[in-house]
Amino acid sequence: MTRRARILLALRHALLVAIAIAMLTPFYWVLKTALTGENIYAYPPSLLPVNPHFYNFVDVWYLIPFPRYLLNSVVVSLLAVAGNLVLNSIAAYALTLPFRGRRAVLLLLLSCTLVPFQATIIPAYLITARLGLLNSYLGLALPLMSTIVCIFIFKAAFEAVPKSLIDAARIDGLNDLRILLRVLLPLSTPAIATNVVLAFIWSWNNFLWPLIITRDPNMQTLPLGLARFLSYMEDTTGALYAFVCMVLAPGLLVFLMAQASFMRGLTAGATKG
Amino acid sequence: MTLRRVLASRFFIVPAAIAAVTIGWNIYVSLHAHGLLSGRVIDAAGRPLANATVVLYTHDFVTQAEKERTKTDASGAFAFTDNDSHLIQLQALDGDRMSARVTIRLWFRAQDRELAAPLVIGAAG
Numbered sequence: 138m139t140r141r142a143r144i145l146l147a148l149r150h151a152l153l154v155a156i157a158i159a160m161l162t163p164f165y166w167v168l169k170t171a172l173t174g175e176n177i178y179a180y181p182p183s184l185l186p187v188n189p190h191f192y193n194f195v196d197v198w199y200l201i202p203f204p205r206y207l208l209n210s211v212v213v214s215l216l217a218v219a220g221n222l223v224l225n226s227i228a229a230y231a232l233t234l235p236f237r238g239r240r241a242v243l244l245l246l247l248s249c250t251l252v253p254f255q256a257t258i259i260p261a262y263l264i265t266a267r268l269g270l271l272n273s274y275l276g277l278a279l280p281l282m283s284t285i286v287c288i289f290i291f292k293a294a295f296e297a298v299p300k301s302l303i304d305a306a307r308i309d310g311l312n313d314l315r316i317l318l319r320v321l322l323p324l325s326t327p328a329i330a331t332n333v334v335l336a337f338i339w340s341w342n343n344f345l346w347p348l349i350i351t352r353d354p355n356m357q358t359l360p361l362g363l364a365r366f367l368s369y370m371e372d373t374t375g376a377l378y379a380f381v382c383m384v385l386a387p388g389l390l391v392f393l394m395a396q397a398s399f400m401r402g403l404t405a406g407a408t409k410g
Numbered sequence: 411m412t413l414r415r416v417l418a419s420r421f422f423i424v425p426a427a428i429a430a431v432t433i434g435w436n437i438y439v440s441l442h443a444h445g446l447l448s449g450r451v452i453d454a455a456g457r458p459l460a461n462a463t464v465v466l467y468t469h470d471f472v473t474q475a476e477k478e479r480t481k482t483d484a485s486g487a488f489a490f491t492d493n494d495s496h497l498i499q500l501q502a503l504d505g506d507r508m509s510a511r512v513t514i515r516l517w518f519r520a521q522d523r524e525l526a527a528p529l530v531i532g533a534a535g
Contacts, residue, residue, distance in 0.1 A: 191517075
């Protein structure tokens with residue numbers, strides 16, 4: 138490597154580190170405030186935490202029914218992830234097969250991605266109410282159990298599998314469901330990871346839908362709990378930021394565990410969708 | 411995918427580690443959550459104060475409310491046996507004299523704790 142190339146590489150890395158610091162600073166500030174409880178408007182601000190402690194996290198755990206909110210969010214997110222994996226993979230496989238009106242279905246699905254969820258929330262609420270699923274885990278997870286973006290991610294992954302492999306499986310006597318389970322899904326782990334991460338994070342962060350369909354405080358999820366906590370405890374900065382950290386942590390953990398496959402899945406979706 | 415690969419993957423190791431820490435922490439909590447709270451009361455000269463009143467305040471969402479009182483023995487020692495809060499305050503009273511309110515933050519509700527520093531009752535205020 139020439140000297141000029143080395144300098145350019147170092148400059149590129151320095152730029153990337155600077156951007157990473159800029160992106161991570163808000164997260165660091167939230168964590169620092171959670172650990173110290175200092176006034177966020179204090180001037181001059183201290184860059185390092187002064188007398189850090191974890192008692193704000195203890196306060197959050199006990200002052201509101203945090204374990205209950207956590208359980209609700211976990212159950213709803215797991216339902217959403219399971220629904221996404223099952224429904225999206227089946228839908229995506231169907232869209233890779235030739236059938237009359239396939240192009241129209243694809244266009245319909247693509248055009249539906251333009252409609253914001255807020256526009257369909259009233260019919261979604263009425264359908265959920267008619268099904269008797271208000272105030273239930275299934276009702277909370279229902280609108281996120283299949284998402285069009287994730288269907289297209291699966292579709293792109295399935296289309297990348299050589300057709301000869303599917304033909305061979307069919308000649309060996311596998312039906313469509315077994316081709317999906319035994320051939321396509323094992324070869325599409327990045328798409329599965331992307332589905333898991335996106336479904337988990339969208340469900341975990343969902344605020345509007347749980348707000349509308351839950352009446353019982355015991356069925357509220359963490360984002361609703363955060364809003365409730367804010368309304369009660371607006372003067373306790375440290376506990377509020379500790380709550381934010383506790384809400385963020387599971388989503389961050391799931392993303393970090395699956396990030397490599399997640400990136401591959403998104404890239405495949407971007408180039409072949 | 412073999413069982414060994416599943417067990418070696420981060421999708422198993424990370425949740426398993428979290429579960430192990432959670433179980434360990436809960437065992438520790440169950441062994442140390444009897445609500446025992448003890449300490450001593452002394453005067454400004456450092457002498458133990460007998461028969462002083464110690465007031466226990468517990469956190470009531472946004473305020474501290476008095477929960478119970480106890481008296482010190484001849485050696486100035488006091489003990490509460492049924493504290494069920496994680497955020498408390500203690501104050502010692504002796505006639506018209508009183509100590510500063512001391513805030514004690516616990517790691518979990520009803521954690522057993524012996525105060526490291528005694529409550530000091532100063533001159534009449």
